[in-house]
Amino acid sequence: MAVTHPAEVAAPDAARVRRPSRLLRNIPAKIASIPMVLIALVIFVGCTAWTVFYSFTKSGMLPRLQFVGLDQYDRLWSTPKWWTSIENLAIYGVLSMILTMALGFFLATLLDRKVRGEDVFRTIFLYPFALSFIVTGLAWQWILNPEFGIQAVVRSLGWEGFSFDPLHSRELVIYGILIAGIWQGTGLVMCIMLAGLRGIDEDIWKAARVDGIPTWKTYTHVVIPMMRPVFVTTLVLVASGVIKLYDLVKAQTDGGPGGASEVPAKYVMDSMFGAQNLGQGFAASTMMLLSVVIILIPWAYLEFGGKKRG
Amino acid sequence: MAEPATLGTVAAVDAIKERTGGVGYLEGPRGGRPRRVLTAHNVVLYGTLLVIAAYFLLPLWVMLVTSFKTMDEIRQGNIFAPPTEFTIFPWIKAWAQACTGINCDGLSRGFWNSVYILVPSVVVSIAVASVSGYTLANWRFKGSEAIFTILILGAFIPYQVMIYPIAILLGKVGLFGSLWGLVVVHTIFGMPLNVLLFRNYFSSVPEELFKAARVDGAGFWGIFFRIMLPMSLPIFVVSMIIQITGIWNDFLFGVIYTSNERYPMTVQLNNIVNSVQGTKEYNVNMAATLLTGLVPLAVYFASGKLFVRGIAAGAVKG
Amino acid sequence: MLAPNTSVSIRDLTLQFGAVQVLQTLNLDIRDGEFLVLLGSSGCGKSTLLNCIAGLLEPTDGQIFIKGRNVTWLEPSERGIGMVFQSYALYPQMTVRGNLSFGLRNARVPKAEIESRVARAAKVLQIEPLLDRKPAALSGGQRQRVAIGRALVRDVDVFLFDEPLSNLDAKLRADLRVELKRLHHSLDNTMIYVTHDQVEAMTLADRIAIMRNGRIMQLGTPDEIYNRPQNRYVADFIGSPSMNFVEGHLERGTFHGADLQLALDGYRFGAPQVADRPAIIGIRPEHVATGPLVDSAPIRGEVTAELVEPMGSDTLVWAQLAGKPFRIRMDGQARVSPGDRLPIGIDPAKASLFDAKTEERL
Secondary structure, eight states, rough: OOOOOOOTTTOTTTTTTOOOGGGTHHHHHHHHTHHHHHHHIIIIIIIHHHHHHHHOOOOSSSOOOOOTTTTTHHHTOHHHHHHHHHHHHHHHHHHHHHHHHHHHHHHHHHHHOOOOOHHHHHHEEEHHHOOOHHHHHHHHHTTTTTTTTTHHHHHHHTTTTOOOOGGGGGTTTTHHHHHHHHHHHHHHHHHHHHHHHHHHHHHHHHHHTTTTTTTHHIIIIIIHTTTTTHHHHHHHHHHHHHOOOOOOHHHHHTTOTTTTOHHHHOOOOOOIIIIIOHHHHHHHHHHHHHHHHHHHHHHHIIIIOOOOHH | OHHHHHHHHHHHHHHHHHHHHHHOOOOOOOOSSOOOSSSHHHHHHHHHHHHHHHHHHHHHHHHHHTTSHHHHHHHSSEEEEEEEESSOHHHHHHHTTOTTTTTTTOOOHHHHHHHHHHHHHHHHHHHHHHHHHHHHHSOOTTHHHHHHHHHHHTTTHHHHHHHHHHHHHHOOOOOOOTHHHHHHHHHHHHHHHHHHHHHHHHHHHHHHHHHHHHTTTTOOOHHHIIHHHHHHHHHHHHHHHHHHHHHHHHHHHHHSSSSGOOHHHHHHHHHHHHSSOOOOHHHHHHHHHHHHHHHHHHHHHHHHHHHHHHHHHHHHHO | OOOTTTTEEEEEEEETTTTTTEEEEEEEEEETTTTEEEEOOOTTTHHHHHHHHTTTSSOOEEEETTTTTTTTSSSSSGTEEEEEOTTOOOTTTTTTHHHHHHHHHHTOOOHHHHHHHHHHHHHHHHOGTTTTTTTGOOOOHHHHHHHHHHHHHTTSSEEEEEEETTOOOHHHHHHHHHHHHHHHHHHEEEEEEEEEEHHHHHOSSSSEEOOOTTEEEEEOOOHHHSSSOOOHHHHHHHHSOEEEEEEEEEETEEETTTTTEOTTTOOOOOSSOOEEEEEEEEOOOGEEEOOOGGSSSEEEEEEEEEEEOOOSEEEEEEEEEEEEEEEEEETOOOOOOOTTTEEEEOGGGOOEEEEETOOOBO
């Protein structure tokens, strides 16, 4: 006896259902991603492109769509203040990268030696990172104050000729800022390095001990090569932070004495909001962007290009 | 999942119990050789650590002692020495009387401004970042990876490049100079790190859990609020720490996107300390500086390891 | 036309990830109340197929029907399926009761109804005392029961299992296997079960679909799969220790390979006329007669034992046949030493013959 169930018997071809439009699927997910998409496209891409675009115009107090080619860049590179900014950033950048990396890694290896009170030491090394650059700058401005600070204290101990007044010396002022920057930023590097060291398989240490390799040699020959990606990432982080250097200078010296501690970010701010010379600000910030790109491209190549081949 | 490990431990203890007649552990010394505390190695190790710790603590110490001294003592004494004549007057003055321009109501104005900026900025930025991270981890769409890459690269773009056009955009929508304009700016610049944090966290939630919830009929928001959120308290705390310290410490956006009346604490602090008028009151300045650093320091000391985890998680993968 | 008693029907299902074909125009009909096992090694597409049926993956092409309804583009919750995962996938912050009722709450089932359904499922699975515990406080076996319960409360037509026992230790796995079989007998739901474990497949399945590279290599009862594998891949995949293969050629009903000649009297050829050709014969280690049974076997010979692996219930003897390693499974009591001459017997009716080129059964 043939029993038919009309609802259940279906000819597959007749019942073929087309794929619904992709646009209509997961509507809530699409709505939820609107802010993210807007931020990425309008702000990060759009605003960046806008600034680069307007750096080729004759914008002054207000943005103006009158193209002047590379004029703004010509003017920028013939401004002594810009050159000082670049020199300062170069000195500060290279030294702070070397010093925070070296000191941060050194501290991380010390703490990785199963130190008693590791938490206390880590807390001490890292707390400056929680403070703002303004607070950091003002604190060090006070310590480096020639009348009351380190110089005064050493002199009062009987060493009358002692001179240590970096914040009022055109040649030394950037090093005075460097001291504060290192104080603020080393803890972060230490933390990342420590995380990297902890990520290394403990069996590697056991194997090195079984093979009778001394500790320092294990670091130089095994650990540091294994930490290469961590070093590279940290370096990129520190470098991108260095380029943003602004608040610290603003608080500690405000560019002084006599513009000797100017930095590019401050140059941009002063051009845009002080001198009302937007074109210069756009050109200078485009140069900052360019330097970030120069840092990022080799990193991206090392990080992602290498992986694809390997 | 945790069970085999537990079973393993129990079994191991049992075996030892058998051999030692119920003591539970083997007699005699266990672990490594006993260490002498005062070896040359240890002296160098801890000596170095203590010296460096002193360098890191020095500014905090100097700020503290200065803020409790009178100006007379500061002029005569040593900045490292503790106060002989203890006074809290500088703190009171910094909080309630210090002048910026024509206003002489102290840092309290900046403090409350910062609080009003902080609370909505933290809430909005974390809400947007967490939902975005969840979308990127669990509801990928065409181009979502590209958006994610742009967001991460956005972390490296110098703020100066985007400041001016953002100001124009804020002006167009009528938010320039307002509190909500600054909230938007903090949300924007908090995105890269926090989206990365949330995306990585949500990606580490087993995919099968997500599938099970879909079979159970939960949708986008159902899964987010009822499955993901209850599981991700730690990452929200980490993100909150990052945002609270970051937004409180902000100077640049405060200067640009707010007006005199609404300046956050950092801006007001800088104006007080670096003002060129009047005689410098270093004790008041240091009290003001410490007051401004108090909120992030409190967050830092209260959060302990989570702070470390937050910056390490963000940094190592960033 | 779909047969009236078809539960799940898959038509020309294709799935591509970029250039990779994960499922290749796959067709499969699963009967109402059937326990179907999708078996294969990792990467064969079995889990992908299950995820497509569940609606967790979108196929590139093709249609899926459940109970005659085209569900190809429906949400997972609209398909009348319940799913049990390898990692259990219990919601960690909810109690067992919360886990069981989550789907019903999402479907806005009335409270009283939820309670009675949860109570019934808990009773069936004997997890009533655990209802107010969190998953973290449960053992692996209990967690898996809750995971099954979550599918049970929803009164679904089809149960989908994605390697549900793989995370359990061997003993618990055997226990839960029996329980699953009992559950299937009492519920009579259609069950689709993905595993890479052939013992699970053989013991649980009404029918097994063996998959490889996104294709079904053979669909049949455990008995068919074991005794009449349709191709060399299936023959090799099923059975442990695996089947012995000897290469040679078929000539007028006799298999010739190296120094071996087997008259295939009693072998059931797939077609009435099978032309002479290069061929492979497969003989399961347990189908080689030894000891007193040799005398009753149609074909007899003798080999030299080279290696002996006593396994308790059985003894596995490695020898050589036609220049190739040849495994013989003997009784656990058998006492054989390397170097012993061993009389063996082979019954062609139990052997499998494959075309050497296509590897299909002859």
